[in-house]
Structure formats: structure tokens, C-alpha cells
Amino acid sequence: AGGSGRLYSEEDPLVILGSSNLKPTVTNSSSAWLVQFYSSWCGHCIQYSSTWKALAQDVKGTGPHCPVRARSVVPLGANRFCVPPGADREVRSVRQLMINILQNHSRTDRPQSCPPLEPYSEKPLRFFFSSLLRSLPGVQRRSSSEAAQTGALQDGRTSEPWRDFDRSQVYTADLESALHYLLRVELAVHGTLDGAELKVFKDFVTLVAKVTAESRTSIRLEVDLLGLLYPVGGSVVKLMETLSDWLLSLPLQQIPYQAILDLVDNKMKISGVFLGAELRWVGCQGSRPGLRGYPCSLWMLFHVLTVQHDATPTALDGSGLEGEAAPVLQVMRRYIRTFFGCKECGRHFEQAAAASMDQVTTQEDEVLWLWNQHNRVNTRLAGSLSDDPVSPKAPWPSPALCPACHEESNGVHVWSHANVLAFLRRHYGASNLNPRYSL
Ligand code: FAD
Secondary structure, three states, rough: OOOOOOOOOOOOOOOOOOOOOOOHHHHOOOOOOEOOOOOOHHHHHHHHHHHHHHHHHHHOOOOOOOOOOOHEOOOOOOOOOOOOHHHHHHHHHHHHHHHHHHHHHHHHHOOOOOOOHHOOOOOOHHHHHHHHHHOOOOOOOOHHHHHHHHHOOOOOOOOOOOOOOOOOEEEEHHHHHHHHHHHHHHHOOOEEEEEHHHHHHHHHHHHHHHHHHHHHHHHHHHHHHHOOOOOOHHHHHHHHHHHHHHHHHOOOEEEHHHHHHHHHHHHHHHHOOOOOOOOOOEEEOOOOOOOHHHHHHHHHHHHHHHHHHHHHHHOOOOOOOOOOOHHHHHHHHHHHHHHOOOOOHHHHHHHHHHHHHHHHHOHHHHHHHHHHHHHHHHHHHHHOOOOOOOOOOOOOOOOOOOOHHHHHHHHEEEHHHHHHHHHHHHOOOHHHOOOOOOO
């Protein structure tokens, strides 16, 4: 079994594959490979990693048992295909699935040296895997040094020094890192953007560019009065504006991802506009690799956008998005549905959007809808493997952050929506963006 990133270590009985070693390792291999493709920050993948490790433990030592050609590689993507979601994703079910695939494979175009598996199908599953395969000729154990050589893919969350931060502030470094990850990693799996996909991406870039630029102007007036520096990383705003202009100026129905990357990486640098070349999590730091990071920063980015759109309702005029009842939420919904790497999260979000997003009609509603939806996700995920003990998932804002947000009615906790709205406007407002750690 293999994959990339930080959910697995060399101690686990599996091979860690990255972009550099995936093909050379599995292509023309004499073994059948089960390859799990995952995102190390995705809660479902984190949750599923224990099943995958248990499965690897279960079949370890069986080694190459059935020579297969490259096209016979068996990809069992935990979230992508083959393994159905829900209770069925137990080790037992995945093992059964493996058996079925191997059996079908051997029936159709089994290489000559691959032993027939059919007669053993009645045997108990555990026995099938651990005993039968171990007894086959030519069985070798993959050495752990070989596994180590294949190396782990960096997911940008190396053991960096801890950055002190204040939970009552929002750090521009997190927002920049969200865009960095989104443009350089999340989008990269789409070789070419076309049709509806391209429209979703254009709308997203337009939204970020328009809303942040407009709020920058209004805030600059305000802070100029106070004699303070404008806090938002100007080059990122400029980058999104340039990207937006460029996308709108192209009458193309298709844009290769490489052209977008080229613009972000090279053309803009010439004019002094650039996006940080690394991920720098601050308020989204995890206490260990694999926790928090990108999904945290994406929530924050959209909270900032709902609040700043509320502060500058005319920001989207002329963008083509102004006709939508809840433009920020609708753009977010389409982005999550089309591009967000955690497909399971996307399905949940889509369900929530389909249930109630059409009731959102004002900018205030947008701010509160997203806050409420985020809290529902927090409640659902509290105590899960993606819950970072240093930043536990809980109804937010806590009484410590916003005492006035919490009230009691007949002995039951209730939110004061008016105070929550006021708090969110302050918290995600432009004047609460802290540029520390920003480029
Ligand atoms: P996050 O929940 O990411 O929160 C980030 C920060 O936002 C917090 O530190 C806090 O400062 C602030 N915040 C917290 N709550 C609120 C609120 N209610 N309103 C405003 N600000 C708040 N993971 C899954 O496993 N299953 C899912 O179905 C799933 N769905 C997702 C849907 C979306 C749209 C996104 C962006 C992510 C989703 N995730 C899901 C990921 C998950 O919600 C977390 O983002 C991830 O586990 C990292 O959590 P975190 O502890 O960093 O805090």
C-alpha cells in the first residue's frame, strides 16, 4: 500500500509513495499494488488511515505474489473509488474488495506465473491473505530500508518552529497560504480548466480580488486617519486582481493549468507582485504535521470574504456576481464542489447548502449562515482524529473570545445572534488582520 504525505511513517508496514517515485515503483512491478490516494489534511483521510494501516499490517509480509503488468496495478483509492463510504470501509470489507479484484484479475488476463486464486475463495478471509499468499513461491518481504528510500512527500508542514499567535486575531499569512495552496496544489490536479470548471475558478478569483481590493480602499481611508499602516498583504490583493483581469481578458474556453501557474510564478514577479513561495501557517498551525493547515485557512478566507462583502456591499458591482442573492456563499459552494480536495467534505457542504442556502438573502445572513454551518461541522468533528488537542473543535466563538455571544434562556445556552454578528464583523474585519509572519 502506498500514498504520499504525513499520515503514514516509515514504521508503518507500507510504502510511502510521492510524485517522484509513484510511477517508477508501481510501473512494471511484479507485485499487485494497492495505492491509496489521499490528502494529508482531509479529516476523512486522517480517520481512514487507521483502517489502511490495519489492512497493511494484515497483509504485510505477503510480498510480490502475483506478477502484474503496469496496467494491472490495482488502485484502491479510499475516497476516490472502489471503497464505498460509510460503515463498509472496515478492514474486512476492504480486504474482501482486494480479494475480489485479484480474483477477477486472475480470471481475465492473469500473467502466466500468477497462481490461480479461485479455489481458495471459500477459505476464511484472514487465512486467505496471511497464509495462502505467504506460502506462494517467490514471496519476498519488502525491506523497510527500501520503503525508506522511496521517501515521503513533503506536504509543506515540516517541523517548523512554533509561531506564537493570538487567537483573537486573523493572520494574513494564513490567508496567503490558503491562496498559495489553492493555486499551486489544489488546482494542479486539473491539467486544463475548461467550461463550467473555468467559470467557477474565474468567479472565485473575481470574488477575492474585488472584495479584498474594495475593503482595502475603505480601510485605508480609516487607518490613514489613525496614522497606521494598512495591514493587508497588498501584493496578494494585487496578484488576485492581475489574475482576475488576465482571466477575464482571455476569450478562451480552455486554460491549461500550467499557464495559470506561469502567470503566478513568473510574469507577476517581473512587476513585483508575488505570492509567498511557501506555506506559513500561524493561526492554522497544527500541533503536529497533518493537522489543520489548508482547510482551516480556507474557512478563514471565506469568513473574511463574507464579512468584508458585508462591509462593502457594492464591491461586486459590475463583476457579474452582483445578481446572486448570496454571491460569496454561492461562489464558495461552487468552488468546494468543483475543486476542494476533500470530496467527502464537499458532499457534506453541498447537502447543507442545498438545505438552506436559498434562504440567505442579505450580506448579514451570509456571515451568519457560514458561521452556523462551520459550527455544525465543528460539532460533528469534535473528538475525531483530525481534532487537534491544542485547538479543539468546539462551538465558536468561545465565551472567552466573546462573552456577549452567549446567553441563557430557561437554563439553556443560546447564541445572541446580534452579538455574534457584531463579533464576526470585528474578528474577520480588515482592521483585525495581522500581517505578522506575512511576506
Ligand atoms: P477549523 O474548523 O478549520 O476552523 C478554522 C478557524 O476558524 C478556527 O481556528 C477558528 O479561529 C475559526 N472558527 C471556528 N469555528 C468557526 C465558526 N463557526 N465561524 C467562524 N470562524 C470559526 N472535515 C471533515 O472531516 N469532514 C467534513 O465534512 C468537513 N467539511 C468541510 C467543509 C468545508 C467547506 C471546509 C473548508 C472544511 C471542511 N472540513 C471537513 C475540514 C474541517 O472543517 C477543518 O477545517 C479541519 O479539520 C481543520 O480544523 P481546525 O481545527 O484547524 O479548525
